[in-house]
Amino acid sequence: MPSPNTVAPAQGLYQPDEFKDNCGFGLIAHMKGESSHHLVETAIHSLSCMTHRGGIAADGKTGDGCGLLLAMPKQFFRDEAKKLSDITLSEVFAVGTVFLNVDPALAQHSKNILTKEIEADGLRVLAWRVVPTNNDALGEIALQSLPAFEQVIVNCPMGVTEVEFNRKLFLARRRAEQQLQNDPSFYVTTLCSTVISYKGLMMPAAIAEFYTDLADERLKSHIVVFHQRFSTNTLPRWPLAQPFRYLAHNGEINTITANRNWALARTPKFENPLLPGLTELDPIVNRTGSDSSSLDNMLEILVGGGMDLFRALRMLVPPAWQNVETLDADLRAFYEFNSKHMEAWDGPAGLVIQDGRHAICMLDRNGLRPARWVITKNDYITLASEIGVWGYEPEDVISKGRVGPGQILVVDTLTGKVLDTKDVNTHLKNMRPYREWLRDHAIRLNANPELEEQLVDQGLTGDALKAAQKMFMVTFEERDQLLRPIAESGQEAVGSMGDDTPMAVLSRQVRHVTDYFRQQFAQVTN
Known part of the structure; x- marks a missing residue:
């Protein structure tokens, strides 16, 4: 060995x-x-x-x-809220991590809209916390698109269940996203009471x-x-x-x-x-x-x-x-x-x-x-x-x-x-x-046995069959490689995922309409 x-x-x-x-x-x-x-x-x-x-x-x-997506570390954020401005969080609260524009004015504009939408649903934004970060850990390429990071802290009102609370936060976030869709820096990674996200290009x-x-x-x-x-x-x-x-x-x-x-x-x-x-x-x-x-x-x-x-x-x-x-x-x-x-x-x-x-x-x-x-x-x-x-x-x-x-x-x-x-x-x-x-x-939808029987009894043969095949553009390759296995064994033919045939749009021949459709596969970008 x-x-x-x-x-x-x-x-x-x-x-x-x-x-x-x-x-x-x-x-x-x-x-x-x-x-x-x-x-x-x-x-x-x-x-x-x-x-x-x-x-x-x-x-x-x-x-x-x-x-990382963490189950909410509640005591950590209770301690942080206390340090921010002596805030006491209720039993149910939410923390959302938000990517913001590095321009302070644009970032404040985004924060104002998100705060407005959250409070429009009867919730209360208690504070915004700047997420402590260390840029020395990043590479030059990551720094070129680096956003600002803040966390919004929201208390759940009395009489509102945790499930209802998170639904209100979801709708508020989506309304804010619609209004800020022209700001590519604005992104809410998570905004709920159950999980918190830390992620990026490091x-x-x-x-x-x-x-x-x-x-x-x-x-x-x-x-x-x-x-x-x-x-x-x-x-x-x-x-x-x-x-x-x-x-x-x-x-x-x-x-x-x-x-x-x-x-x-x-x-x-x-x-x-x-x-x-x-x-x-x-x-x-x-x-x-x-x-x-x-x-x-x-x-x-x-x-x-x-x-x-x-x-x-x-x-x-x-x-x-x-x-x-x-x-x-x-x-x-x-x-x-x-x-x-x-x-x-x-x-x-x-x-x-x-x-x-x-x-x-x-x-x-x-x-x-x-x-x-x-x-x-x-x-x-x-x-x-x-x-x-x-x-x-x-x-x-x-x-x-x-x-x-x-x-x-x-x-x-x-x-x-x-x-x-x-x-x-x-x-x-x-x-x-x-x-x-x-x-x-x-x-x-059920099959029609009478129609099937009629098609079998009056099956196409000879010149009539060739004319029908030409009309529906059934090629020799399709007959031999696709239809024959189905008829002989009742199974679809197995082929590779790749397709190296010329595109139908470039052909000088009349092609069947389905030839113009091609399956998409994921492309690696690295």
Whole structure:
């Protein structure tokens, strides 16, 4: 067996020891909900261990984007509010991290609008806190687009539940975003009572050096989602660093154009008494950010509108259920019912999500993104793109495994329970009488046996068949490579994802209209 320090031999220009993979993502949670600074430190260390999964700029200090999404460290912000102006926060409060223009006048204008919109909903902005940062931790390229950072602190009024409070904050944020859409510096990373975000274009090892809050022993959390970005589809920008407001995503949403178009088409029907004026907050899903940010937007809308978090996730990113003959009938009804309301946001996609209580990981039906988990004796559950992201001892491991295609893993830090795919499925299928709803309300289009029989009996042959093939532009290649496998084995032909044929628009021949459509795939920008 070779020594672990042995360098693998080069194979032509390929160096096996210099292999780089896709984005790194993960989460660390204390399964019993105990907050600690050690957990935050462990998350930062784990993030730095996945530096190889992100891009690095020429200055050696600017990254594609990395960040942490922490369950709200409440005592830390209570202490900070006291230091600001002797403010005492209520039991429920919110802190939002905001990127602002470096021009003080423009920054104050943005703060005034956000404050006005928050207070228009009957809430009270108690203070703005300048986030302490250290620019020495950044590279020259990151500094060129560096925003200013402040945190807005909002108290929840008496008689308003935490869920209602967060809905009001969501609507206020969206109204402010509409008014400030011409200011590219303005961006609210998070604004709610359950989570807080620290992210940007620094290298993972420097995130606690840049955001000095993260190095403060008083900052404690029981769930941390972390992400190291390898930029695809969109160039690195401060707001596009992950995690977003609910999730961090590893992969690409290859159906993103259709997903965004469907969101736009459905906007007039997105009415909900819990989110008044939602249809006026157009677009509800951004069309200029990354595919991951659009997915996060849609999840935020669904959960904010009162949908169960697990239902929203399984509606957006369902497993492969259509052709599973052994699938439970009630569970099949759940997926069939929800497929009529939302098309799949198709990956490859690995997702880690948190809402302050639940730490969740799920893979799309393709399962092309690794997600491995470990539970250790200190009640930590660690899930990441690769194993061994922090230095636990092998004898401290209680159990370990991986999340597979279409599977979901949930840690409920309130109850201390770990829920697997089967547990979540049981919860989902028992939520509503989906089978009954489908039976009573679904309209099904049935085949016409008489027409099929007539077509078979009077099938085209000879010159008539050739004329029909020419009329519908069925080529020899289509007959031989596509239709013949279907007729012989009842299966679709399998081909590569690539397409190196000339574009139909450049052809001198008359081409079928479908030849002018080409499938889109994610493009790496580094």
